[in-house]
Amino acid sequence: xxxxxxxxxxxxxxxxxxxxxxxxxxxxxxxxxxxxxxxxxxxxxxxxxxxxxxxxxxxxxxxxxxxxxxxxxxxxxxxxxxxxxxxxxxxxxxxxxxxxxxxxxxxxxxxxxxxxxxxxxxxxxxxxxxxxxxxxxxxxxxxxxxxxxxxxxxxxxxxxxxxxxxxxxxxxxxxxxxxxxxxxxxxxxxxxxxxxxxxxxxxxxxxxxxxxxxxxxxxxxxxxxxxxxxxxxxxxxxxxxxxxxxxxxxxxxxxxxxxxxxxxxxxxxxxxxxxxxxxxxxxxxxxxxxxxxxxxxxxxxxxxxxxxxxxxxxxxxxxxxxxxxxxxxxxxxxxxxxxxxxxxxxxxxxxxx
Amino acid sequence: xxxxxxxxxxxxxxxxxxxxxxxxxxxxxxxxxxxxxxxxxxxxxxxxxxxxxxxxxxxxxxxxxxxxxxxxxxxxxxxxxxxxxxxxxxxxxxxxxxxxxxxxxxxxxxxxxxxxxxxxxxxxxxxxxxxxxxxxxxxxxxxxxxxxxxxxxxxxxxxxxxxxxxxxxxxxxxxxxxxxxxxxxxxxxxxxxxxxxxxxxxxxxxxxxxxxxxxxxxxxxxxxxxxxxxxxxxxxxxxxxxxxxxxxxxxxxxxxxxxxxxxxxxxxxxxxxxxxxxxxxxxxxxxxxxxxxxxxxxxxxxxxxxxxxxxxxxxxxxxxxxxxxxxxxxxxxxxxxxxxxxxxxxxxxxxxx
Numbered sequence: 001x002x003x004x005x006x007x008x009x010x011x012x013x014x015x016x017x018x019x020x021x022x023x024x025x026x027x028x029x030x031x032x033x034x035x036x037x038x039x040x041x042x043x044x045x046x047x048x049x050x051x052x053x054x055x056x057x058x059x060x061x062x063x064x065x066x067x068x069x070x071x072x073x074x075x076x077x078x079x080x081x082x083x084x085x086x087x088x089x090x091x092x093x094x095x096x097x098x099x100x101x102x103x104x105x106x107x108x109x110x111x112x113x114x115x116x117x118x119x120x121x122x123x124x125x126x127x128x129x130x131x132x133x134x135x136x137x138x139x140x141x142x143x144x145x146x147x148x149x150x151x152x153x154x155x156x157x158x159x160x161x162x163x164x165x166x167x168x169x170x171x172x173x174x175x176x177x178x179x180x181x182x183x184x185x186x187x188x189x190x191x192x193x194x195x196x197x198x199x200x201x202x203x204x205x206x207x208x209x210x211x212x213x214x215x216x217x218x219x220x221x222x223x224x225x226x227x228x229x230x231x232x233x234x235x236x237x238x239x240x241x242x243x244x245x246x247x248x249x250x251x252x253x254x255x256x257x258x259x260x261x262x263x264x265x266x267x268x269x270x271x272x273x274x275x276x277x278x279x280x281x282x283x284x285x286x287x288x289x290x291x292x293x294x295x296x297x298x299x300x301x302x303x304x305x306x307x308x309x310x311x312x313x314x315x316x317x318x319x320x321x322x323x324x325x326x327x328x329x330x331x332x333x334x335x336x337x338x339x340x341x342x343x344x345x346x347x348x349x350x351x352x353x
Numbered sequence: 354x355x356x357x358x359x360x361x362x363x364x365x366x367x368x369x370x371x372x373x374x375x376x377x378x379x380x381x382x383x384x385x386x387x388x389x390x391x392x393x394x395x396x397x398x399x400x401x402x403x404x405x406x407x408x409x410x411x412x413x414x415x416x417x418x419x420x421x422x423x424x425x426x427x428x429x430x431x432x433x434x435x436x437x438x439x440x441x442x443x444x445x446x447x448x449x450x451x452x453x454x455x456x457x458x459x460x461x462x463x464x465x466x467x468x469x470x471x472x473x474x475x476x477x478x479x480x481x482x483x484x485x486x487x488x489x490x491x492x493x494x495x496x497x498x499x500x501x502x503x504x505x506x507x508x509x510x511x512x513x514x515x516x517x518x519x520x521x522x523x524x525x526x527x528x529x530x531x532x533x534x535x536x537x538x539x540x541x542x543x544x545x546x547x548x549x550x551x552x553x554x555x556x557x558x559x560x561x562x563x564x565x566x567x568x569x570x571x572x573x574x575x576x577x578x579x580x581x582x583x584x585x586x587x588x589x590x591x592x593x594x595x596x597x598x599x600x601x602x603x604x605x606x607x608x609x610x611x612x613x614x615x616x617x618x619x620x621x622x623x624x625x626x627x628x629x630x631x632x633x634x635x636x637x638x639x640x641x642x643x644x645x646x647x648x649x650x651x652x653x654x655x656x657x658x659x660x661x662x663x664x665x666x667x668x669x670x671x672x673x674x675x676x677x678x679x680x681x682x683x684x685x686x687x688x689x690x691x692x693x694x695x696x697x698x699x700x701x702x703x704x705x706x
Binding site for chain 1: 390412416452484486494495
């Protein structure tokens with residue numbers, strides 16, 4: 001019985017309340033094999049000898065996480081798995097099993113449903129994931145996907161969000177902002193088909209949105225060589241996800257705006273749309289790149305590496321004491337507080353543009 | 354891009370197609386610890402020494418699985434966990450961890466969301482489950498809950514759906530049809546508040562709907578004493594869920610209508626509403642009782658037991674050769690084919706009344 005005359009959940013304090021309730025629930029005595037509950041990219045459970053089990057879950061909702069006017073059923077199915085693979089990548093793990101629950105409005109056709117499952121299965125096949133369970137039901141309005149992923153990682157090798165130390169260097173894989181630019185291009189393709197960017201450039205960005213690459217190989221490399229103190233995948237946007245790392249690690253951070261890796265394609269897009277590419281990179285989200293922190297003793301191993309497994313790796317800043325908060329140094333040398341303006345599902349307006 | 358001019362998913366052949374796609378996906382080489390994929394109450398994975406991990410997931414959708422006009426937020430939260438606990442009970446396992454994803458329309462109040470989480474957490478607390486992860490986001494329309502549960506069971510002690518053998522006796526815990534009767538009472542309470550049944554009787558049935566008891570103790574008893582060859586929880590209704598056991602076990606079944614356990618309260622309800630109580634019990638669903646099959650050598654252990662852990666246990670029939678199909682013997686001695694008319698989310702009209 002929704003009570004519409006009271007304060008609404010769009011108030012972000014509510015989000016904090018929920019987080020608090022959930023956090024509360026994971027404390028206290030429980031089954032002894034739990035190693036990490038709420039608060040990281042995945043929960044960690046003691047598994048078979050020498051291995052930990054990683055568990056993560058996501059809910060994808062039509063009109064919130066995807067738009068059937070812009071994206072095909074197959075693409076939605078594919079992308080639903082990617083978001084979860086990225087959580088396993090951020091833990092340094094190997095994805096193993098997936099469970100998918102699908103709720104489908106009765107008006108959707110057999111062909112649509114088949115395409116959705118084809119997308120889910122093609123992603124599972126590509127990443128050697130086994131679909132081991134799930135649920136299919138009707139929905140009254142809108143398509144809903146629930147995805148739960150299970151992965152494994154060697155004992156004590158999971159990359160936490162909360163391990164960053166003062167002096168650590170902050171690294172980013174790949175380039176940021178492409179996914180958001182791709183999404184905007186999908187929108188404008190429908191709205192103003194004449195105002196298109198050069199086709200190849202536009203295709204690159206759209207592809208980065210529709211078929212992002214979870215950085216599993218890099219996650220494994222960081223985990224097996226114990227290179228990183230903390231890691232997170234960039235689903236909310238750089239400022240928001242760095243905020244998660246700082247909060248969980250009880251540290252601050254300084255990042256250098258001009259070092260943030262932005263693709264030439266995203267820069268062209270920003271010029272074309274009269275937008276600030278740094279702002280897109282900071283707040284865009286859904287790039288599914290990794291952010292990780294590396295202590296001084298491992299810097300030498302990373303200093304000369306510009307790529308791993310074909311993926312660019314860029315140092316963008318340093319972990320600082322908590323009291324400094326999160327800051328960004330702009331091109332003109334001035335530094336400013338960096339406010340986490342991650343893509344908040346309750347406040348969509350916060351996104352750039 | 355829904356293609357409304359083609360065949361719709363409400364066609365039940367589509368459901369079979371999806372099942373086929375999903376089944377296909379769980380075959381082939383994979384990570385070696387998978388013991389059972391799609392097709393049972395939960396997937397089974399080799400876990401820490403001597404234990405198997407059980408994993409199950411469910412999606413609960415406003416307007417399909419619950420109605421906010423009839424049920425409070427707290428009750429919905431509580432019940433969302435019960436459905437998953439029942440899957441673990443049907444495997445003979447111990448529930449350990451749960452992950453909950455919640456999608457909330459922005460118009461719902463903080464109080465509503467708090468009540469929902471209170472319901473979720475009170476059920477977790479009652480059953481010593483730890484909430485270890487999840488996701489919270491907005492939904493455009495309607496409340497959505499995704500629940501994933503993890504449980505454990507001793508090696509090779511999980512109760513399968515597919516183990517029933519010819520000659521096994523079919524047992525049922527508790528009474529059937531109460532939940533469906535309770536739901537109808539909730540409806541009629543709103544529609545015709547004058548036509549109420551005696552309050553205590555009505556409250557019993559409503560409570561059976563809102564706060565069903567997962568039969569965890571009985572599941573454990575069957576599993577640790579290796580008493581049952583197959584087990585399933587009755588979420589779809591007796592005819593539908595017995596159908597699952599017969600299909601997975603490649604057997605038929607004969608059940609005796611007059612032996613089906615029906616509570617005096619449900620019988621009164623049926624009389625009052627001019628309904629056949631047997632039909633309610635067969636097709637009602639959501640009772641979360643267990644159906645299990647017991648081989649001849651263990652019958653003596655069960656024959657004299659009318660209750661276990663305070664819960665009634667009733668023999669209702671026998672497993673027969675597959676070629677006989679599923680049949681029901683009526684009070685007049687005649688026997689008829691039993692058609693699985695489980696609660697199909699795509700064809701709600703199939704429910705009794």
